[in-house]
Amino acid sequence: MAVAPEPGAVALLELRDVDAAYGPFRAIFGVSFTLYPGRVLALLGSNGSGKTTIARVSSGLLAPTTGTVWFDGDDVTGWRPFRYARLGIVHAPEGRSVFASLSVEENLALTFQRTRGRSGVGAALAQAYELFPRLGERRRQTAGTLSGGEQRMLSLARVLVELPRLLIADELSLGLAPIVVDEVYRTLERIRDAGTTLLIVEQHVQHALAIADDAIVLVKGEVAYSGPVSELGDLHARVLGVGGGTAG
Numbered sequence: 001m002a003v004a005p006e007p008g009a010v011a012l013l014e015l016r017d018v019d020a021a022y023g024p025f026r027a028i029f030g031v032s033f034t035l036y037p038g039r040v041l042a043l044l045g046s047n048g049s050g051k052t053t054i055a056r057v058s059s060g061l062l063a064p065t066t067g068t069v070w071f072d073g074d075d076v077t078g079w080r081p082f083r084y085a086r087l088g089i090v091h092a093p094e095g096r097s098v099f100a101s102l103s104v105e106e107n108l109a110l111t112f113q114r115t116r117g118r119s120g121v122g123a124a125l126a127q128a129y130e131l132f133p134r135l136g137e138r139r140r141q142t143a144g145t146l147s148g149g150e151q152r153m154l155s156l157a158r159v160l161v162e163l164p165r166l167l168i169a170d171e172l173s174l175g176l177a178p179i180v181v182d183e184v185y186r187t188l189e190r191i192r193d194a195g196t197t198l199l200i201v202e203q204h205v206q207h208a209l210a211i212a213d214d215a216i217v218l219v220k221g222e223v224a225y226s227g228p229v230s231e232l233g234d235l236h237a238r239v240l241g242v243g244g245g246t247a248g
C-alpha cells in the first residue's frame with residue numbers, strides 16, 4: 001500500500017465533472033476523481049459501465065464533451081494523445097504488436113536502441129529481464145512462438161522499462177492464464193514500488209483490489225463509490241453481482 005498523500009499535495013491525475021460520448025451516445029456522466037502520485041486506483045464496474053472510457057479520457061485518446069482533465073497541476077483537456085504520452089502517461093496494452101520473426105531480445109533491443117541509444121541497450125535489457133524474468137528465460141526464442149501471455153509481457157516490457165509517471169493498465173490480464181496474471185501483477189507491484197502511479201481497469205476484481213489503495217465503482221457511467229479500498233465493504237460485490245471473481 002502506498003502512503004497517504006501529504007496535505008496540499010498536487011494530484012497527478014484529476015478528472016473534474018467529466019462527461020464523454022461516442023457520437024450521440026453518452027458513456028460517462030459527471031465523473032470526478034483525484035489520483036495522487038505513487039498511489040494505485042482501481043476502476044470497477046460491470047460490463048459497459050464506462051471503465052475503458054475513463055481510461056481513454058485519462059490518456060487523451062478520447063476528449064471529454066464537458067469537464068476538465070488535469071495532470072500534475074496543468075489543465076490538459078483536449079490535448080492530443082502524443083502530448084499525453086510525452087507527459088509520461090502510458091496506456092497499456094497499446095495494441096503494439098511484436099515482430100514475430102525476431103527473437104525476444106531482438107524485439108527489445110530494437111525498441112531500446114530508439115529510446116536509449118545504442119549504448120543504453122544493455123542496461124535496458126537487464127531492466128526488462130528484471131521486470132519480466134520469464135522474458136529473460138526466453139530471450140533467444142522467436143517472438144512468434146511465445147504464448148499469448150508472453151507476447152503481452154514482451155510488448156509491455158518495451159514501454160514499462162521507461163517507468164511511466166502514470167500507467168493506465170487497461171484489462172492487462174484479459175485472456176491470460178491465472179499463473180500469467182499473477183506474474184503481470186507482480187510486475188505492476190514492482191513498477192509501483194519504483195514510483196509509477198497506477199490506474200487499473202481489471203476484470204479480476206480481487207487482483208485489482210489487492211494492489212489498489214483507492215477504488216471507483218461505476219454504475220451506468222456514473223460514480224457510485226469513490227474512496228479507499230478499505231472502506232469499500234461489499235459494495236463492489238453487490239454492484240457487480242459477484243463475490244469478486246471475474247466480472248468486470
Ligand code: ATP
Nearest residue numbers: 022025027045046047048049050051052053054248
Ligand atoms: P467492459 O468491462 O465491457 O469493457 P467498460 O466498463 O470498459 O466495459 P466502456 O468500454 O467504457 O465500458 O463502454 C461504456 C459504454 O460506451 C458502453 O455502453 C459501450 O457500449 C459504449 N461504447 C464504448 N465504445 C464505444 C464506441 N466506440 N462507440 C459507441 N459506443 C461505445
